[in-house]
Amino acid sequence: MSDLASQIADLARSLAPSSVRLRRDLHRHPELSWTERRTTYRIAEALRDGGLEPVIRDDGIGLSVEVGSGGPLVGFRADIDALPIEEQTGAPYRSLVDGVMHACGHDAHTAIAVGVALTLASLDTMPGTARILFQPSEEDYPSGAQRLIEEGLVDGMAAIMAFHVDPTIPPGTVGLRAGPITSAADRFHIRLTGPGGHTSRPERTVDLVRAASRMVLDLPDRVGAALPAGANATLVFGRITGGVAPNAIPTAVTASGTIRVRESETWRALPALISRSVEEIVAPSGAGVDVEFMPGVPPVDNDASVVAVIEDAAGEVLDPGGVRSTAQSMGSEDFAWYLEHVPGALVRLGVGRDGEPVDLHSPTFDLDEAALEHGIALASLSLIRLMEQSR
Numbered sequence: 496m497s498d499l500a501s502q503i504a505d506l507a508r509s510l511a512p513s514s515v516r517l518r519r520d521l522h523r524h525p526e527l528s529w530t531e532r533r534t535t536y537r538i539a540e541a542l543r544d545g546g547l548e549p550v551i552r553d554d555g556i557g558l559s560v561e562v563g564s565g566g567p568l569v570g571f572r573a574d575i576d577a578l579p580i581e582e583q584t585g586a587p588y589r590s591l592v593d594g595v596m597h598a599c600g601h602d603a604h605t606a607i608a609v610g611v612a613l614t615l616a617s618l619d620t621m622p623g624t625a626r627i628l629f630q631p632s633e634e635d636y637p638s639g640a641q642r643l644i645e646e647g648l649v650d651g652m653a654a655i656m657a658f659h660v661d662p663t664i665p666p667g668t669v670g671l672r673a674g675p676i677t678s679a680a681d682r683f684h685i686r687l688t689g690p691g692g693h694t695s696r697p698e699r700t701v702d703l704v705r706a707a708s709r710m711v712l713d714l715p716d717r718v719g720a721a722l723p724a725g726a727n728a729t730l731v732f733g734r735i736t737g738g739v740a741p742n743a744i745p746t747a748v749t750a751s752g753t754i755r756v757r758e759s760e761t762w763r764a765l766p767a768l769i770s771r772s773v774e775e776i777v778a779p780s781g782a783g784v785d786v787e788f789m790p791g792v793p794p795v796d797n798d799a800s801v802v803a804v805i806e807d808a809a810g811e812v813l814d815p816g817g818v819r820s821t822a823q824s825m826g827s828e829d830f831a832w833y834l835e836h837v838p839g840a841l842v843r844l845g846v847g848r849d850g851e852p853v854d855l856h857s858p859t860f861d862l863d864e865a866a867l868e869h870g871i872a873l874a875s876l877s878l879i880r881l882m883e884q885s886r
Contacts, residue, residue, distance in 0.1 A: 670821030
């Protein structure tokens with residue numbers, strides 16, 4: 496371990512208790528996308544207590560802070576929003592907000608990012624500037640990443656990195672991958688319409704429930720068959736609604752879902768493919784069709800040179816065996832938008848607890864807080880090394 500790595504590891508260890516306290520405070524008071532005002536206040540308070548000068552966005556939701564001076568400029572992104580899920584962990588720091596919880600680890604990402612800022616501020620010198628972004632609305636549309644990009648917060652950056660907690664690997668380990676590490680994810684909303692009628696005479700009208708059921712069953716296979724060779728998609732309906740009485744054929748049925756693909760080129764072709772496929776399936780029924788396609792995010796495509804820097808840093812501050820190769824997942828992440836403008840990497844941070852891992856977005860999800868110290872040390876050293884590489 497180099498002298499710098501040793502110093503950073505010591506600082507991360509000393510900051511770990513306060514990072515855990517901050518993470519638990521945020522966990523008790525989760526806020527949904529574009530409502531993260533208390534979260535923003537608590538982050539700013541923690542940074543100011545450390546002698547830093549955070550800049551809160553004009554609408555009071557989300558903020559950033561810079562540490563160091565001069566170039567090159569590198570970035571670290573932490574997402575700060577929670578999910579509309581009722582927590583069932585029973586933890587002493589469980590959510591106090593009905594129907595809202597941090598089920599995806601954003602509370603940990605945020606506490607780590609504060610620790611990174613304070614760690615870097617404690618160093619005698621830095622070979623550049625780190626800009627730490629505390630981004631609202633990763634879990635919803637419109638994307639907070641796109642908003643921060645529009646506001647110029649990545650302008651001039653040489654590199655950027657972020658963590659995403661991974662409950663399948665233990666604290667002290669990270670999963671790295673050059674190239675695509677997540678998939679694209681879009682939402683769609685389909686509305687079928689007809690004149691309605693009596694269930695005793697379906698031949699006189701358009702049996703919308705039957706037509707919608709056929710569409711829900713056939714659409715995944717039809718879309719999959721139309722994709723280029725080697726491409727694949729995960730198309731799943733999460734909601735279908737229609738009708739108010741068992742003996743009345745409704746005038747409208749709606750169905751909504753998501754589609755996830757691994758390839759950027761395939762992703763760009765999805766809106767036309769979904770619309771055409773729905774119309775072909777439904778045409779024999781005579782139902783009217785309206786398809787609303789809501790593009791989400793492209794795949795996160797990690798830059799190989801940034802991954803290499805992070806891997807080298809991990810070799811200094813993590814125990815042997817702390818770096819693992821990770822597969823591309825079908826999950827999505829709006830960190831992808833930053834990588835349209837800046838080379839960077841998303842890192843899977845091990846947070847797994849003993850026993851069978853509980854998946855993200857589960858009401859019983861919780862994480863091993865030992866990961867916070869490891870995350871602070873790795874991100875801090877990685878940002879310094881990225882500055883040095885970019886000089």
